[in-house]
Amino acid sequence: xxxxxxxxxxxxxxxxxxxxxxxxxxxxxxxxxxxxxxxxxxxxxxxxxxxxxxxxxxxxxxxxxxxxxxxxxxxxxxxxxxxxxxxxxxxxxxxxxxxxxxxxxxxxxxxxxxxxxxxxxxxxxxxxxxxxxxxxxxxxxxxxxxxxxxxxxxxxxxxxxxxxxxxxxxxxxxxxxxxxxxxxxxxxxxxxxxxxxxxxxxxxxxxxxxxxxxxxxxxxxxxxxxxxxxxxxxxxxxxxxxxxxxxxxxxxxxxxxxxxxxxxxxxxxxxxxxxxxxxxxxxxxxxxxxxxxxxxxxxxxxxxxxxxxxxxxxxxxxxxxxxxxxxxxxxxxxxxxxxxxxxxxxxxxxxxxxxxxxxxxxxxxxxxxxxxxx
Amino acid sequence: xxxxxxxxxxxxxxxxxxxxxxxxxxxxxxxxxxxxxxxxxxxxxxxxxxxxxxxxxxxxxxxxxxxxxxxxxxxxxxxxxxxxxxxxxxxxxxxxxxxxxxxxxxxxxxxxxxxxxxxxxxxxxxxxxxxxxxxxxxxxxxxxxxxxxxxxxxxxxxxxxxxxxxxxxxxxxxxxxxxxxxxxxxxxxxxxxxxxxxxxxxxxxxxxxxxxxxxxxxxxxxxxxxxxxxxxxxxxxxxxxxxxxxxxxxxxxxxxxxxxxxxxxxxxxxxxxxxxxxxxxxxxxxxxxxxxxxxxxxxxxxxxxxxxxxxxxxxxxxxxxxxxxxxxxxxxxxxxxxxxxxxxxxxxxxxxxxxxxxxxxxxxxxxxxxxxxxxxxxxxxxxxxxxxxxxxxxxxxxxxxxxxxxxxxxxxxxxxxxxxxxxxxxxxxxxxxxxxxxxxxxxxxxxxx
Numbered sequence: 169x170x171x172x173x174x175x176x177x178x179x180x181x182x183x184x185x186x187x188x189x190x191x192x193x194x195x196x197x198x199x200x201x202x203x204x205x206x207x208x209x210x211x212x213x214x215x216x217x218x219x220x221x222x223x224x225x226x227x228x229x230x231x232x233x234x235x236x237x238x239x240x241x242x243x244x245x246x247x248x249x250x251x252x253x254x255x256x257x258x259x260x261x262x263x264x265x266x267x268x269x270x271x272x273x274x275x276x277x278x279x280x281x282x283x284x285x286x287x288x289x290x291x292x293x294x295x296x297x298x299x300x301x302x303x304x305x306x307x308x309x310x311x312x313x314x315x316x317x318x319x320x321x322x323x324x325x326x327x328x329x330x331x332x333x334x335x336x337x338x339x340x341x342x343x344x345x346x347x348x349x350x351x352x353x354x355x356x357x358x359x360x361x362x363x364x365x366x367x368x369x370x371x372x373x374x375x376x377x378x379x380x381x382x383x384x385x386x387x388x389x390x391x392x393x394x395x396x397x398x399x400x401x402x403x404x405x406x407x408x409x410x411x412x413x414x415x416x417x418x419x420x421x422x423x424x425x426x427x428x429x430x431x432x433x434x435x436x437x438x439x440x441x442x443x444x445x446x447x448x449x450x451x452x453x454x455x456x457x458x459x460x461x462x463x464x465x466x467x468x469x470x471x472x473x474x475x476x477x478x479x480x481x482x483x484x485x486x487x488x489x490x491x492x493x494x495x496x497x498x499x500x501x502x503x504x505x506x507x508x509x510x511x512x513x514x515x516x517x518x519x520x521x522x523x524x525x526x527x528x529x530x531x532x533x534x535x536x537x538x539x540x541x542x
Numbered sequence: 543x544x545x546x547x548x549x550x551x552x553x554x555x556x557x558x559x560x561x562x563x564x565x566x567x568x569x570x571x572x573x574x575x576x577x578x579x580x581x582x583x584x585x586x587x588x589x590x591x592x593x594x595x596x597x598x599x600x601x602x603x604x605x606x607x608x609x610x611x612x613x614x615x616x617x618x619x620x621x622x623x624x625x626x627x628x629x630x631x632x633x634x635x636x637x638x639x640x641x642x643x644x645x646x647x648x649x650x651x652x653x654x655x656x657x658x659x660x661x662x663x664x665x666x667x668x669x670x671x672x673x674x675x676x677x678x679x680x681x682x683x684x685x686x687x688x689x690x691x692x693x694x695x696x697x698x699x700x701x702x703x704x705x706x707x708x709x710x711x712x713x714x715x716x717x718x719x720x721x722x723x724x725x726x727x728x729x730x731x732x733x734x735x736x737x738x739x740x741x742x743x744x745x746x747x748x749x750x751x752x753x754x755x756x757x758x759x760x761x762x763x764x765x766x767x768x769x770x771x772x773x774x775x776x777x778x779x780x781x782x783x784x785x786x787x788x789x790x791x792x793x794x795x796x797x798x799x800x801x802x803x804x805x806x807x808x809x810x811x812x813x814x815x816x817x818x819x820x821x822x823x824x825x826x827x828x829x830x831x832x833x834x835x836x837x838x839x840x841x842x843x844x845x846x847x848x849x850x851x852x853x854x855x856x857x858x859x860x861x862x863x864x865x866x867x868x869x870x871x872x873x874x875x876x877x878x879x880x881x882x883x884x885x886x887x888x889x890x891x892x893x894x895x896x897x898x899x900x901x902x903x904x905x906x907x908x909x910x911x912x913x914x915x916x917x918x919x920x921x922x923x924x925x926x927x928x929x930x931x932x933x934x935x936x937x938x939x940x941x942x943x944x945x946x947x948x949x950x951x952x953x954x955x956x957x958x959x960x961x962x963x964x965x966x967x968x969x970x971x972x973x974x975x976x977x978x979x980x981x982x983x984x985x986x987x988x989x990x991x
Contacts, residue, residue, distance in 0.1 A: 205823060205826055206826070206830065208823075208827070209823075209826050209827040209829070209830040210830055212827045213827060213830050213831045213832070216831065216836070217832075217835075217836060217839070220836060220839050220840060220843070220844075221839055221843060356558070358974075358978065359558070359562075359971050359974030359975045359977075359978055360971060360974075361974075362913075362916035362917065362920070362970045362971060362973070362974035363916070363920060363966070363967055363970050363971075364920050364924065366924065366927070367920065367923075367963065367966065367967070370942070370946075370951075370959060370963055371963065373951060374951055374956060374959065374960070377951070378951045378952070378954065378956070385951070385952070472863055475829065478832075479832055479833045479834045479835070480834060480924070481834075482834055482835065482838060482928060483834070483924045483927060483928055486927075486928065487927075487946075497835055497838060498838075498928060501838055501841075501842045501928070501929070501930075502929070504842065506843075509835075509838070509839055509842065510839075512835060513832050513835040513836065513839060516832035516835050517830055517831070517832050520829070520830045520831075520832060521830045524826075524829060524830060
């Protein structure tokens with residue numbers, strides 16, 4: 169907030185083609201640096217995930233123990249091996265254990281194998297699930313997760329994007345009518361945003377599903393799903409009402425309060441007064457002198473909110489039984505399905521990185537300091 | 543100190559902050575009361591307790607206060623026992639045979655029949671089993687003979703299960719729970735009779751050392767101030783004990799992370815160079831770390847103990863996004879003349895950071911700290927709702943988790959979900975209210991708006 173730049177935007181007519189090229193180059197360089205840092209961040213994040221999921225090698229000890237046991241059982245029950253002397257049998261058994269460990273790559277040091285896991289995870293070569301399957305019956309973790317990703321994106325993406333514009337609109341109109349009833353209302357309600365979306369979800373389900381029976385408890389479509397495309401869409405929309413309302417309740421008041429405050433602070437700057445004195449229309453003042461300089465702040469705030477809502481997806485989707493990525497993670501936890509847990513965490517890391525990158529890029533587009541190299 | 547008093551005074555100008563502060567004080571009082579009323583070990587053993595601890599309670603009973611909002615009053619559960627002295631034993635001796643008579647007397651004022659009535663017998667004998675006669679006296683003075691039977695060392699009689707044909711005839715073939723409480727079992731227009739009921743249990747024992755204890759349990763549809771769950775546990779324990787757990791988690795996590803963010807940002811700005819660069823890059827990495835999924839993994843693979851989860855939360859929030867904002871402010875402070883002065887008299891780097899730089903940011907620190915508390919309180923609840931709560935501690939989130947796991951919303955057992963949720967909301971909003979007010983007091987730019 170304190171490091172926001174003064175809106176010394178050059179007039180578009182003044183910008184020569186040379187200036188435009190240098191802006192583009194700066195933008196390109198900025199983008200490249202961001203991509204590289206974010207990639208490093210993803211790699212580190214995924215590596216940490218792998219270390220945690222393997223308990224620093226402890227899982228391998230369990231797996232080695234399992235192999236030993238399985239081989240011993242096989243040797244004991246194998247009639248052809250029974251005729252061999254005990255010594256020979258023990259040798260065979262040791263050999264079988266060694267081969268099995270080699271097949272699974274357990275003979276190499278843990279640190280080396282984590283690098284293999286890392287490349288697998290980063291290239292989305294996520295292996296096979298132990299319990300869960302995709303809708304088509306596949307056990308490929310990648311297929312399971314890619315199948316669930318669109319539903320998560322559809323829910324959080326649409327709702328957050330619509331909210332973003334609605335919130336800016338409300339915040340602007342509130343800052344215009346500072347001190348009005350609605351302004352006070354939003355300020356008074358802003359502490360309620362301390363509760364996360366799933367929490368409001370419980371109340372909404374209680375009221376609209378359990379008590380009034382107007383809307384479904386959860387899920388994404390009716391069972392059985394309507395065969396008609398339009399009816400299917402309507403059914404999905406009906407199921408989206410409560411989740412969307414829950415996100416709205418938990419997000420709107422605080423965001424509107426924050427942004428209205430930004431707008432108010434910036435509208436008391438001297439250059440706004442100058443613009444007013446020049447006789448510019450309120451609309452122009454709002455757009456060019458208030459909205460423009462606050463936009464970087466707003467985008468940053470939105471980025472953090474979006475990140476928060478991505479990370480909160482496991483619980484949010486569980487409460488609403490929304491068949492997305494988060495619920496898959498929750499189900500995988502219930503089944504101790506390690507590959508799926510790891511895979512979802514990796515996808516979440518990617519999702520976060522992409523979100524951060526897109527918003528960074530947007531930030532670069534609107535922030536004059538990046539654009540002008542200030 | 544003077545400044546603190548000034549802040550407090552200013553807080554009183556905000557009604558919302560006063561309300562929030564009052565709620566926080568109340569929650570703190572509950573947090574102090576909970577461990578005194580139910581010591582930690584007792585709370586845990588009760589919460590993990592088996593049927594043995596809870597058999598007297600009805601299953602999934604609503605809290606008693608819902609009767610205030612109902613026209614048709616539900617029956618409240620109660621227990622009368624010779625073990626804890628809520629019922630009197632009277633022993634008369636006639637030769638070899640000693641007769642223990644227990645008279646259970648209670649006022650029944652509910653508008654519905656009880657959910658269950660149970661007699662529990664505990665007896666000590668060597669060879670000869672004690673013999674029991676059970677009689678029921680209605681408010682209008684009728685005597686109904688329930689049955690005569692011999693009992694083992696531990697025996698129970700569930701009234702709804704009595705199928706004795708003679709007894710059934712006496713109450714018009716109705717179920718005992720209904721037949722014993724209506725004015726005229728044989729009439730079509732029978733209705734529930736309110737008033738003073740008596741249950742007489744007389745036990746004949748045939749050995750000199752033989753003793754017997756009787757317990758009468760009436761299970762209603764409501765229980766206590768908080769109700770019970772599917773394991774007959776009193777939800778009051780979890781609601782009480784959830785308070786200190788939630789407050790401690792929120793406060794300590796918020797304090798630890800806010801101070802850590804301060805220290806990291808200050809160190810980065812002061813030392814500058816590669817350290818500053820490194821801190822900024824690490825902050826970016828932490829931004830991309832999937833926080834909740836990693837916590838879920840830790841809960842699944844390592845331990846669900848609150849200490850482990852707490853440590854993980856702190857570690858994962860160590861390089862939070864607020865470092866960026868703090869860094870910008872510290873950059874301004876670093877150039878301040880008084881820092882220059884401190885440097886010139888030879889103060890060490892850490893002394894400058896902790897004694898001169900961080901205190902300057904207390905106006906930013908305090909509101910941020912208070913405002914961060916609800917987030918951590920809800921985080922603890924979120925993990926519990928996902929089934930990753932501490933296995934032994936009774937917390938609000940765990941109650942929500944168990945309620946939704948047992949379909950409380952489908953079955954209409956709203957109290958089960960609402961009670962812990964409302965506690966969570968009260969705690970969260972109280973801290974948020976105070977945090978917002980503090981933010982306005984300490985942040986002069988917000989003052990006018």
